[in-house]
Amino acid sequence: MVKHIRKTALIAVLFCFLSVSTAAHGEKTRFTMAILPCSDVVMTFKRFAPMITFLKQQTGIDIEIIVPKDLSELEYALINGEVDFALQDPHTYVRLATLFNKTMLLKALNTEGVNAQHAVIIVRKDSGIRDLHGLKGKTVMFGPKLSLTKWIAAKELLQNSGIDIDKDLKAYSNAGCCEDIAFNVYLKTVDAGVICDHFFCRHGCERKELGIDMRQFIIIGKTGEFPMRIFASSKKLPDDLANRVIQALLKLDKENPEHAKILYAAEFGGFAKTSDREYNGIRNLAGIRR
Numbered sequence: 613m614v615k616h617i618r619k620t621a622l623i624a625v626l627f628c629f630l631s632v633s634t635a636a637h638g639e640k641t642r643f644t645m646a647i648l649p650c651s652d653v654v655m656t657f658k659r660f661a662p663m664i665t666f667l668k669q670q671t672g673i674d675i676e677i678i679v680p681k682d683l684s685e686l687e688y689a690l691i692n693g694e695v696d697f698a699l700q701d702p703h704t705y706v707r708l709a710t711l712f713n714k715t716m717l718l719k720a721l722n723t724e725g726v727n728a729q730h731a732v733i734i735v736r737k738d739s740g741i742r743d744l745h746g747l748k749g750k751t752v753m754f755g756p757k758l759s760l761t762k763w764i765a766a767k768e769l770l771q772n773s774g775i776d777i778d779k780d781l782k783a784y785s786n787a788g789c790c791e792d793i794a795f796n797v798y799l800k801t802v803d804a805g806v807i808c809d810h811f812f813c814r815h816g817c818e819r820k821e822l823g824i825d826m827r828q829f830i831i832i833g834k835t836g837e838f839p840m841r842i843f844a845s846s847k848k849l850p851d852d853l854a855n856r857v858i859q860a861l862l863k864l865d866k867e868n869p870e871h872a873k874i875l876y877a878a879e880f881g882g883f884a885k886t887s888d889r890e891y892n893g894i895r896n897l898a899g900i901r902r
Contacts, residue, residue, distance in 0.1 A: 642674045643849075645697040646686055648704055648758045648841075653679050655789045660699070662874045663864075670860035673853065682758065683707060696849050697857060701760040702894040705842045709888060712844040716854050718861055719886035720840040723810065723875075725866070727884070729840045730809040731761035733769070733833040734797055741803065744773040744833045750803035752777070752784045753793050762793075764897075765835035766806040773833070798824050809834065810879065839891065843883065 647660050656679050667675055678695065680686040683704060689695040690711040698705075698712070699720075705712070719727045733752075735741040741750065747770070755762025763786065770777055777784050785802070787793050793805035843861060845854035861883045864871045875881060895901075 640696075642676060643696040643853075644676050644678050644689075644694065645699065646678050646680050646689065646695045648680065648686065648698070648700040659878050662877050666864070666871075666874050667857060667860050670863065671856045673856065675857075687711070690846055693846070693848050695846060697843065697845050697854075699841055699843050701758065701841055702839045702891050703760050703764060703897070704758065705844060706891050706895045706900055709891075711847060713847050713849070713851070713854060714888040716845055716851070716858055717886050717888065718843040718858060718883045719890075720843070720883055721881040722840060723866070723879070723881040725881045727839050727886075728837045729761050730837060731755070731759075731766050731806050731835045732809045732831045733766065733804055733806050734794065734829045735804045735832055736797060736800065736828055737830050738828070739803055741832060742830075744770060744775060746832070747775060747804055748780045749782050751782050753787050753796055753802045753805040754784060755786065755790075755793065755806055756788060757786055760838055761808065761835055762790075762806045765838055768897075769833055769835050794824055794829070798828065804832070808879075839894065840880075842886065842891075 645664065647656055657677060660677060664675055664677055667673065675697070678689070680689060680695075686695065686698065686700075686704070687708055690698070690708060721727055722729060733744070733747075735746075741747065754766055757763050767777060775781070787796065787805075790807040790811040793807050794811065796802050797805040843858070845857070862885075864875055864880075864882050866872050866875050866881050
């Protein structure tokens, strides 16, 4: 059943990706927003579908979600005009910044209204693991390779603790959403998992449905603080059209009950304007020249 659902979702993604239509005079009538997944394809659609519906209602622009599988696929789509907007982690943005309009950028805010995110490494209390050094010879499940915190920052955290994931771990893997990773740790499929820090204080319903008792986990490590996702528009998109979408996103207010539902689904607290220079620190981390 799960395989069928995921296959259906992938077909939907492909359909959306290929169905960017044009009017008789050559102008686009449908636009695409690429959302770099922090979870699997199905979960990504569920999380951001309410936001896309809101944007359509606010702007009158027909926008569809696409979920690129990796950085190269996103780059190819941008170059070929198949992506108009992108919601992505900072390390993805800085690598493709020349393809975006740098004067029209938004930063996502967390549920506390701050542009900051962390990941934590969890183990079961009965695992006998009490710190990062205890992971040597163990199995670890990271987040997707497009995730700044659950992959890149987590690797850096382990490296700074003297752990080479290729030499010191028994094995490691990359999974999707925090729920899947926590579930695998809970079932002892893996010894440790990397999840978003806010997973502990949110998603009570999801944890209950999965049968996860969060009291059985302990946190043995926490990544540094990194900026949250960036909303950017393609350089090929007219400024007035991009601005309509930006203004709609800035209207989202977590104090508004209807807006709160949209933001909660996406695990955001809102959006704020930002500038390209705010991400020079990420460029330094990624080894990219300014």
